[in-house]
Amino acid sequence: MVTAPQGWRRVAISFGIVAALITGVLIVPGSVTGWAAGPTTFIWGKSGDGDSMDSPVSTNGETYEVTTQIFNLLVRAVPGKTDIEPDLATSWSVSPDGLTWTFKLRQGVTFHDGTPFNAEAVKTNFDRWAFKDNPYHEVKGGEYEYWGDFMADSYKESKVVDPYTVQLILKQPNSPLLQNLTIIAFQMTSPASLKQYGGTGVGTHPVGTGPFKFVEWVRDDHVTMTANPTFFRKGLPKVQRLIMRVIKDNAARFLALKAGEISAMELPNTDDVKVAQNDPNLKIGFRPPFNTSWLRFNMTNSLMKDPKIRQAIAAAINRQAIVQGLYAGYGEVATQHMPPTMWGRVASPPPITYDPAKAKQLLAEAGYPNGFSFDFWYIPVSRPYFPNGKEIGTAIASDLNKVGIRAHLQTEDWAVYLKDQKTTKFPLYMAGWIGDNGDPDDWLGFFFPKFDATSARWSYNNPAVFDLINKAKVENSQAKRAQMYAQAETYVLRDLRDIPIAHARVPLLMRKNVEGLIGQPDANEYMELVYFR
Amino acid sequence: MARYIARRAVALLPILLGVSAVAFLMIHLLPGDPATVYVGEHATPGAIERVQHEFGLDKPLPVQYGIYLWNAVRGNFGESLDSHRNVLDEFVPRFPATIELTLGAITVALCLGIPIGIMSAAKPNSILDRFGMLVALAGVSIPVFWLGLMLIYIFSVYIHALPTSGQLGVNISLVPVTHIDVLDGLLTANWAAADDALRHLLLPSVTVGSIPTAIIARMTRASMLDALQQDYIRTARAKGVTGLTVVIRHGLRNALLPIVTVIGLQFGGFLTGAILTETIFSWPGVGRFMYDSILFRDYPVILAGILLFSLMFVLVNLVVDVLYAFLDPRIRYA
Numbered sequence: 094m095v096t097a098p099q100g101w102r103r104v105a106i107s108f109g110i111v112a113a114l115i116t117g118v119l120i121v122p123g124s125v126t127g128w129a130a131g132p133t134t135f136i137w138g139k140s141g142d143g144d145s146m147d148s149p150v151s152t153n154g155e156t157y158e159v160t161t162q163i164f165n166l167l168v169r170a171v172p173g174k175t176d177i178e179p180d181l182a183t184s185w186s187v188s189p190d191g192l193t194w195t196f197k198l199r200q201g202v203t204f205h206d207g208t209p210f211n212a213e214a215v216k217t218n219f220d221r222w223a224f225k226d227n228p229y230h231e232v233k234g235g236e237y238e239y240w241g242d243f244m245a246d247s248y249k250e251s252k253v254v255d256p257y258t259v260q261l262i263l264k265q266p267n268s269p270l271l272q273n274l275t276i277i278a279f280q281m282t283s284p285a286s287l288k289q290y291g292g293t294g295v296g297t298h299p300v301g302t303g304p305f306k307f308v309e310w311v312r313d314d315h316v317t318m319t320a321n322p323t324f325f326r327k328g329l330p331k332v333q334r335l336i337m338r339v340i341k342d343n344a345a346r347f348l349a350l351k352a353g354e355i356s357a358m359e360l361p362n363t364d365d366v367k368v369a370q371n372d373p374n375l376k377i378g379f380r381p382p383f384n385t386s387w388l389r390f391n392m393t394n395s396l397m398k399d400p401k402i403r404q405a406i407a408a409a410i411n412r413q414a415i416v417q418g419l420y421a422g423y424g425e426v427a428t429q430h431m432p433p434t435m436w437g438r439v440a441s442p443p444p445i446t447y448d449p450a451k452a453k454q455l456l457a458e459a460g461y462p463n464g465f466s467f468d469f470w471y472i473p474v475s476r477p478y479f480p481n482g483k484e485i486g487t488a489i490a491s492d493l494n495k496v497g498i499r500a501h502l503q504t505e506d507w508a509v510y511l512k513d514q515k516t517t518k519f520p521l522y523m524a525g526w527i528g529d530n531g532d533p534d535d536w537l538g539f540f541f542p543k544f545d546a547t548s549a550r551w552s553y554n555n556p557a558v559f560d561l562i563n564k565a566k567v568e569n570s571q572a573k574r575a576q577m578y579a580q581a582e583t584y585v586l587r588d589l590r591d592i593p594i595a596h597a598r599v600p601l602l603m604r605k606n607v608e609g610l611i612g613q614p615d616a617n618e619y620m621e622l623v624y625f626r
Numbered sequence: 627m628a629r630y631i632a633r634r635a636v637a638l639l640p641i642l643l644g645v646s647a648v649a650f651l652m653i654h655l656l657p658g659d660p661a662t663v664y665v666g667e668h669a670t671p672g673a674i675e676r677v678q679h680e681f682g683l684d685k686p687l688p689v690q691y692g693i694y695l696w697n698a699v700r701g702n703f704g705e706s707l708d709s710h711r712n713v714l715d716e717f718v719p720r721f722p723a724t725i726e727l728t729l730g731a732i733t734v735a736l737c738l739g740i741p742i743g744i745m746s747a748a749k750p751n752s753i754l755d756r757f758g759m760l761v762a763l764a765g766v767s768i769p770v771f772w773l774g775l776m777l778i779y780i781f782s783v784y785i786h787a788l789p790t791s792g793q794l795g796v797n798i799s800l801v802p803v804t805h806i807d808v809l810d811g812l813l814t815a816n817w818a819a820a821d822d823a824l825r826h827l828l829l830p831s832v833t834v835g836s837i838p839t840a841i842i843a844r845m846t847r848a849s850m851l852d853a854l855q856q857d858y859i860r861t862a863r864a865k866g867v868t869g870l871t872v873v874i875r876h877g878l879r880n881a882l883l884p885i886v887t888v889i890g891l892q893f894g895g896f897l898t899g900a901i902l903t904e905t906i907f908s909w910p911g912v913g914r915f916m917y918d919s920i921l922f923r924d925y926p927v928i929l930a931g932i933l934l935f936s937l938m939f940v941l942v943n944l945v946v947d948v949l950y951a952f953l954d955p956r957i958r959y960a
Contacts, residue, residue, distance in 0.1 A: 127795030127822035136796065144709055234680075234710025236673070312709075312719070313918075314910040315796060336796050340908045341918070344775055349790040352782045512662045 150235030175531025464497025743846020765840025
């Protein structure tokens with residue numbers, strides 16, 4: 094007969110065995126090699142997945158990170174900078190009237206599917222982007238947005254001059270053209286792949302000339318690429334395999350890096366950057382500051398249209414303290430809209446000095462000796478230029494409060510925020526920009542295109558500024574263009590249309606043995622340069 | 627029984643119709659415009675209008691709902707605003723991963739929850755009981771995302787025994803059969819892949835299973851305590867049946883009914899837990915997809931997801947009702 098105590102002992106023993114088994118599984122490393130980054134495989138931790146592998150119809154930065162490795166452009170940005178260097182075009186020139194751009198192409202380059210790269214291939218790609226009746230133009234749900242924004246107005250056609258010379262013929266000059274072509278949305282896709290998979294199909298079957306060949310894309314999980322042995326930059330890429338893993342949670346991505354499952358990562362949490370600094374297995378790199386944050390006034394608002402009120406608000410905010418305290422040491426105070434990596438900046442921008450006494454005096458002069466109340470809107474999401482919108486918003490409101498301006502902090506869902514900044518709902522709000530390329534038109538052209546009294550975003554009315562920006566867009570000489578943009582920016586700063594806050598370097602974290610990972614201003618690093626020490 | 631199941635199945639239709647109507651209305655009551663999110667910071671009014679027209683967002687709400695229902699009954703749930711792919715094509719490949727995680731979590735919840743409950747009830751107010759209830763309390767109290775990160779920290783970063791995220795190691799190749807990786811590894815005799823997949827499954831399963839484990843443990847304890855005080859238990863003991871046999875055969879069998887009900891209800895917990903857990907562990911399942919879609923305001927995906935989750939929830943409840951008949955011979959359905 095089994096007694097009760099013996100029965101429970103049996104249960105306890107069973108539990109002990111199960112516990113021992115689980116412990117065994119946990120402490121025996123087992124197939125740890127199944128998920129660890131190896132010596133010839135570089136694993137990049139991404140913060141999100143792309144929406145397509147066909148950059149021309151995507152504006153998704155997560156797509157661009159991948160396609161930068163598979164495709165080439167006619168011209169590209171120098172590693173770590175926005176300056177231009179040859180890619181598939183070895184040289185270029187523009188006619189004096191600015192209407193004909195001639196590109197000499199690199200010879201002996203083949204796409205991953207063996208198709209030769211030549212002028213005909215370039216024309217195939219431009220025709221596809223430009224002409225709606227092109228058989229490969231139609232992409233289900235896809236929009237050629239960058240083409241529409243940067244090329245559509247000026248482009249007429251492309252001509253094959255000889256197998257390795259191609260001309261772009263324009264209807265009107267487009268001075269930022271070369272800089273615009275450094276955006277991966279103008280990638281050269283294999284004409285044979287367009288024929289084989291169609292305009293929509295190349296979105297999942299990318300065939301380029303780049304350092305890595307596409308192997309597989311498991312949505313929301315990873316993209317695997319393998320080294321292209323015939324890549325035209327000899328000796329590159331330096332790793333055999335490139336995997337881009339999607340780990341959306343910043344903290345989880347950091348833990349994967351600490352555990353050695355990924356080799357490097359983007360967009361860490363600020364606290365994790367501090368942890369990484371003290372971790373002997375990790376190191377930090379940076380994307381150069383290619384972003385700017387600012388406070389934007391609704392210039393049609395009865396309060397904000399008064400220059401003295403704007404000056405008072407600007408003088409009340411301690412931007413230096415905000416940048417020092419809330420940008421984890423990676424920010425610098427902005428003096429104008431464009432970051433220091435850009436040309437066309439104002440050499441000596443009018444200073445905005447933190448001076449609460451002066452702010453109070455200006456308020457009194459404006460007829461508000463006891464201050465006033467208003468709604469101040471902060472961004473609800475984290476952006477490189479405002480890494481923590483709420484904290485920065487709170488700091489600004491606190492500064493304003495010290496001079497008697499009672500700023501009621503407000504925010505709303507990001508989707509609504511984006512929409513409402515184009516209405517007159519916000520008297521003052523946080524905004525910013527991340528550059529697409531190294532041309533000032535991408536900055537000033539986008540933020541000062543016109544006056545619209547119904548939109549806080551475009552509530553600044555200065556025809557001289559609009560005129561300068563429009564003229565700069567069709568001027569051939571970069572020196573003259575630089576002067577025009579600087580002049581336009583001087584007007585904008587003089588009128589205190591916005592209060593520039595900060596430019597932020599964007600940290601990248603990596604394992605100690607990773608070399609050659611150069612942070613790119615546009616966030617699309619060239620993984621071909623990466624190797625393990 | 628067959629008639630009962632058929633009747634219940636028909637009753638699903640008005641439930642799903644109601645769910646779809648409420649979900650449709652609530653989503654559209656939210657401020658914000660998916661077209662703006664879709665086009666992003668570059669948005670021009672023309673681009674927004676184009677997108678609104680393309681996805682039918684410029685039509686009156688009842689018309690949009692009517693079109694949606696008409697398409698849905700034909701199996702067309704629309705296109706994702708994010709990927710432009712058919713919504714069903716997005717859900718189908720992600721489903722096996724969520725099923726794998728749910729099975730893992732149910733296994734954890736049953737294997738831990740029921741024994742803890744039984745032990746606590748068998749020795750009420752003992753140290754074992756108090757420890758068991760402490761575990762249960764912790765299970766319901768600890769936020770899932772925090773627990774997940776802590777487990778990763780301990781078992782992946784420090785012990786290096788388990789991976790931090792994903793469903794299968796990037797260096798492992800596996801021929802898909804069912805797309806449930808552990809099962810596929812076993813079916814194809816790819817032991818390395820099965821081992822790797824199991825290790826990937828362990829931490830997310832414990833995370834998703836933590837709350838259901840706690841609730842099942844408490845329910846089992848309460849139900850068992852009640853059962854163990856019944857006359858038939860006393861009679862069994864008087865007849866000389868040993869402690870463990872009494873507890874398992876006479877106690878647990880009679881206490882199971884409410885426990886099964888709770889397990890069924892916890893199914894919703896598995897699904898909502900999966901949304902957070904799949905995000906932390908980068909588990910390529912339906913939960914993470916839903917989370918991303920909510921952030922992106924991907925209306926077609928959110929609606930289809932709500933319908934899908936609701937369908938699963940009511941189906942599980944149907945299964946639970948049917949199970950009653952097997953567990954309690956006194957219950958008969960007509």
